[in-house]
Amino acid sequence: MPGELSPLAPFLRKLELHMRLSAADREAVLSLPHAVKPLRAGAFLFREGDPARNCCVILSGFVCRHKVVAEGARQILSVHMKGDGVDLQSVMLDVADHNVQALTAVEVAYIPTQAILDLMPTHPAVVQAMWIETLVDASIQREWIANVGRRDARARVAHLLCEIGVKLEAAELARRDCFELPLTQEQVADATGLTSVHVNRVFQALRGEGAIGGRKRSLVIDDWARLAEVGDFRPTYLHGQAEAVGLA
Amino acid sequence: MPGELSPLAPFLRKLELHMRLSAADREAVLSLPHAVKPLRAGAFLFREGDPARNCCVILSGFVCRHKVVAEGARQILSVHMKGDGVDLQSVMLDVADHNVQALTAVEVAYIPTQAILDLMPTHPAVVQAMWIETLVDASIQREWIANVGRRDARARVAHLLCEIGVKLEAAELARRDCFELPLTQEQVADATGLTSVHVNRVFQALRGEGAIGGRKRSLVIDDWARLAEVGDFRPTYLHGQAEAVGLA
DNA sequence: CGAACTTTTGACAAGCATCAACACGTGTGG
DNA sequence: CCACACGTGTTGATGCTTGTCAAAAGTTCG
Numbered sequence: 001m002p003g004e005l006s007p008l009a010p011f012l013r014k015l016e017l018h019m020r021l022s023a024a025d026r027e028a029v030l031s032l033p034h035a036v037k038p039l040r041a042g043a044f045l046f047r048e049g050d051p052a053r054n055c056c057v058i059l060s061g062f063v064c065r066h067k068v069v070a071e072g073a074r075q076i077l078s079v080h081m082k083g084d085g086v087d088l089q090s091v092m093l094d095v096a097d098h099n100v101q102a103l104t105a106v107e108v109a110y111i112p113t114q115a116i117l118d119l120m121p122t123h124p125a126v127v128q129a130m131w132i133e134t135l136v137d138a139s140i141q142r143e144w145i146a147n148v149g150r151r152d153a154r155a156r157v158a159h160l161l162c163e164i165g166v167k168l169e170a171a172e173l174a175r176r177d178c179f180e181l182p183l184t185q186e187q188v189a190d191a192t193g194l195t196s197v198h199v200n201r202v203f204q205a206l207r208g209e210g211a212i213g214g215r216k217r218s219l220v221i222d223d224w225a226r227l228a229e230v231g232d233f234r235p236t237y238l239h240g241q242a243e244a245v246g247l248a
Numbered sequence: 249m250p251g252e253l254s255p256l257a258p259f260l261r262k263l264e265l266h267m268r269l270s271a272a273d274r275e276a277v278l279s280l281p282h283a284v285k286p287l288r289a290g291a292f293l294f295r296e297g298d299p300a301r302n303c304c305v306i307l308s309g310f311v312c313r314h315k316v317v318a319e320g321a322r323q324i325l326s327v328h329m330k331g332d333g334v335d336l337q338s339v340m341l342d343v344a345d346h347n348v349q350a351l352t353a354v355e356v357a358y359i360p361t362q363a364i365l366d367l368m369p370t371h372p373a374v375v376q377a378m379w380i381e382t383l384v385d386a387s388i389q390r391e392w393i394a395n396v397g398r399r400d401a402r403a404r405v406a407h408l409l410c411e412i413g414v415k416l417e418a419a420e421l422a423r424r425d426c427f428e429l430p431l432t433q434e435q436v437a438d439a440t441g442l443t444s445v446h447v448n449r450v451f452q453a454l455r456g457e458g459a460i461g462g463r464k465r466s467l468v469i470d471d472w473a474r475l476a477e478v479g480d481f482r483p484t485y486l487h488g489q490a491e492a493v494g495l496a
Numbered sequence: 497c498g499a500a501c502t503t504t505t506g507a508c509a510a511g512c513a514t515c516a517a518c519a520c521g522t523g524t525g526g
Numbered sequence: 527c528c529a530c531a532c533g534t535g536t537t538g539a540t541g542c543t544t545g546t547c548a549a550a551a552g553t554t555c556g
Contacts, residue, residue: 018340049484067394070403070480075394089383092266092376097387097485120372128340128368131379135337138386139345145389146315146323149396149441153512155318184534193397198512200536216521216535232318236297237345401544432502443545448504464503464553503552510545519536526529 006030007109010083010171011057015129017170017240018136028123032116034109045086045100045108052090054110058082061106062182066190067098076191078140079103079164079182082171088134091116103182136239143237148193151232156192157202158211158231163238165221170241177221178214206230254278255357258331258419259305263377265418265488266384276371280364282357293334293348293356300338302358306330309354310430314438315346324439326388327351327412327430330419336382339364351430384487391485396441399480404440405450406479409460411486413469418489425469426462454478 006012012029015021021029036059039045045056045063058080065077065086077098080086086100091113119126140163147159164183165176174180181188185203186196194202206212211227214220221227228234235242242248254260260277263269269277284307287293293304293311306328313325313334325346328334334348339361367374388411395407412431413424422428429436433451434444442450454460459475462468469475483490490496 065390067390069394069398071398073398075398077390077393089386092380092383093387093487095484095487097487098390120376124368124372131382132340134379134383134386135340138337138382138389139341141386141389141393142313142315142325142346145325145392145396146317148393150317150321150323186534195513196535197514197537201512204536236343239341239345434502444503445505445546446544449544452504497556499554499556501552501554503550505550506548508546511543513542514540516539517537520534522531522533524530524532526527 007036007059007107008032008034008057010059011085011109014083014085014171015126015133017244018132019125019129021125021129025123025126028119029126032111034111036107036109038105038107039102041102041104041106043102043106045102046090046096047099048096050096052087052093052096052113054112055085055087055090055116056100056108056110058084058086059107059109062103063100063106063108064103064187064191065098065100074190075193076187077144078137079167079191081167081182082173084171085130085133088116088130088137091130103187136241139237139239153192153194153198153202154205155231156194157188157199158206158227159233160188160191160231161212161219161221162224162228162231162233162235166235166238166245166247167241170238170244176245177224179219181217181219184217255284255307255355256280256282256305258307259333259357262331262333262419263374263381265492266380267373267377269373269377273371273374276367277374280359282359284355284357286355287350287353289350289352289354291350291354293350294338294344295347296344298344300335300341300344300361302360303333303335303338303364304348304356304358306332306334307355307357310351311348311354311356312351312435312439313346313348322438323441324435325392326385327415327439329415329430330421332419333378333381336364336378336385339378351435384489387485387487401440401442401446401450402453403479404442405436405447406454406459406475407481408436408439408479409467409469410472410476410479410481410483414483414486414493414495415489418486418492424493425472427467429465429467 008030012026060082063080067075147156168174168179169176185199189196189199211223213222235247256278308330311328315323395404416422416427417424433447437444437447459471461470483495
């Protein structure tokens, strides 16, 4: 079984950011049972209230997690890309407490949760790595609470752009200062707790002061240090991913 | 060793909300090595940047986790009480990404992380329960992102009050509709991304419309259904804790 | 009984939302 | 190939929610 070619290889790579794994552990990850499924942009991987039977790994494309509040407004909770295990937590919890939706066309691998539980006795290190993965996820969520709670619009957007840049680079999809933004301005708004109109104005402001460039979604971060300062971006909270791109 | 009298009993009780544990597992939790320490209000249990060597369990009193952003504003990320394992995640991560501070005088039990890691082979169910505990924590954080990101001031405060009520009841510290609020209005503001002045006005509005009563910090939720509706409070995200108080 | 918090009040300012319209690019079908 | 719809981005006018500043009143505790 040629490990490097397994669709789960990027997932394994991500786990290894957190923990050293033995050859047997690596093999156990790559041979997890999984069903690969292509989905169109906008498709739901899970919905709030769904019973949690599977967790899934992103193979290509982008997804986000989000909640819808009473008045119908949407709040994006996180953005995920190649190699991310989305809803690893569903391994342990009974029911999904949020939605997971494809931002672009994606390929995902569904893994039955039981298969992961079965690794506990035989490959505890793998389970430990997955636990860490969920903890890093939680750390990112804490940063997002601070982002939407206590930063102004400019900082929120700048922070989000920096984070996405680092995650893209850690996933080896792009350089952190030059990438195709996988979000529309409306989705940036939903991620930052703003309106799309105001996000648009913030983008213009950031362009105006020379922090970012590029046209449309092709984003170029001309002045990383500047943008990071505007966004109060200190990447410690990304743990392994920050180190992976030399920001630790 | 009389389990019921161990200071870790409330922690065990919380873990058992998530998983059925054997007698041996229960015993293993209660006999975890720990150092009990009383702390004054305002004391830090951990600081951002600290190396993570211990995790701690709250025995009495209240603590919060928070971050400080560039301009000096503070964002409270969660509120914890008796039986909560705060920073269980530090078992796995290298460095604390936020502060943990006592809101009132507290007693905490520090547990060396290594002792928890050592349970992996011998008591996997205990480790699994702790994992679930961290996942429920993450679920609550997601709800907070939506709360500060997409709800107006009234709803944010109402939501927070409902959540604290349910957690207090689940911890058997009070009824969910009648309790001593462990936060000052300024701390409520830091938890909801508002200013204390505005929080004060929201409290008056909620009192005015008959949703809440009581004077000072002694809060009485006169109309739970009303407050829950104002706050868009649907407690699924609390998982086991919601069920424990009959809200599932 | 005074010092340090905490809550409350008022006047005013600002950031962001809202609404509405328009521009632009892209893909689709006639 | 053009017409058209649709999603996305852009702009302007206006107003509300919430922040800011400052001061007073109430509370707690040594």
